[in-house]
Amino acid sequence: MAEEKAENNAERWEGSPESISYKPGKGAFLALLAASGLGLALIAFSLWVIPTIGLGNIHPWLPYVLGGLVLLVISFLLIGTLFIGIAALQGRFLVKSTMFRGLLVKLFLPVMFMAGGIMRIPRIKIERAFIEINNRMVRASCGKRFKPEKLLILMPHCIQFDNCKIKVTRNVRNCAACGKCEIGELLSLADEFGINLFISTGGTVARRKVYEERPDAVIAVACERDLTSGVQDAYPLPVWAIINKRPHGYCMETGVAISEIRQAIREMIT
Ligand code: SF4
Incomplete structure (x- = not known):
């Protein structure tokens, strides 16, 4: 249902694949x-x-x-x-x-x-x-061995459509899946695999969520700086890090390639 709504919505925001290079030089x-x-x-x-x-x-x-x-x-x-x-x-x-x-x-x-x-x-x-x-x-070192219910997907709050009045940081299920941002699709994806999804207002809240939930592994989406510090802080907890898209710059209506999250889930679950 969320996908139907997303497709029907003429204002569906696609993000910008060009906003970030996913193949950094080594x-x-x-x-x-x-x-x-x-x-x-x-x-x-x-x-x-x-x-x-x-x-x-x-x-x-x-x-x-x-x-x-x-x-x-x-x-x-x-x-x-x-x-x-x-x-x-x-x-x-x-x-x-x-x-x-x-x-x-x-x-x-x-x-x-x-x-x-x-x-x-x-x-x-x-x-x-x-x-x-x-x-x-x-x-x-630890792929394909986690139970879906022991995975946690952490998303930054800046992925939400800026004018959306719905509060999703307390409960992501408040989302009406209108298609103006990717939270509706993420919710569908999390439900499809039975994985916990959390929209965080910041690094401290994200760390507290990890501490409370005690997942076996995390799939996190954020900018490079936040992901790097998050991976360092969370070690030895395995964190699959996905860099966000930033068509409007940092911290403003960011996006994520849903296919990358799907691939990460497939690489991690049993
Ligand atoms: S998909 Fe959900 S969070 Fe995003 S704008 Fe629509 S209702 Fe708000």
Whole structure:
């Protein structure tokens, strides 16, 4: 019924596919990833070299014990860099472990932002590439294993038609599915699969919803910045992140490709 209404409505808003590039270049991301991995390995190596002289005075074996530990850390960092790089290049992840996703989310990404700032690479480029690779990792490490009722679709409030008087943030089922924005279609999609849909007024409310609902995984739609911080905050919870469309700019009648959400659902549910 929602779809019929949407089709019949002459004022149906389609959004603008041109508003965002869904295929971000990976060159800058890979360069930053390699620089971050090598930089961290170098720091770890320095942590061994510098105190080695002093440790040798305490016990002759201590420099080698510390050296072994540092070697493990360096190996882990370099292997992580390699695996994440392969995931970025080939779209497949060699090890189905959330550990490497954590390495990217919690360690490499902040270092890459710092390195990107020094190299004057726009932050949004790093965020777009990160989002794409995060989704690949989520699919590789934990895809197709969630029950629909344990999934949560999180949408930003700015997707709503600006002049709509209906309050959907408390209860999305208040939506009359008039077709002027995509909330009606999203509701139909959520009902089709039996998934919980929530329209959030902001990041704090979204985080509280996740805390209250305790889903096994989240499909989130937002701008690059909000998605990146959301994925970081939610880790280890898997978040499939979808960048919104912004035909009117940020935070104003944004949109989303429903087909992308449908695909994400299919990739995640059992
Ligand atoms: S939220 Fe309002 S404008 Fe959007 S589909 Fe529902 S009723 Fe229509």
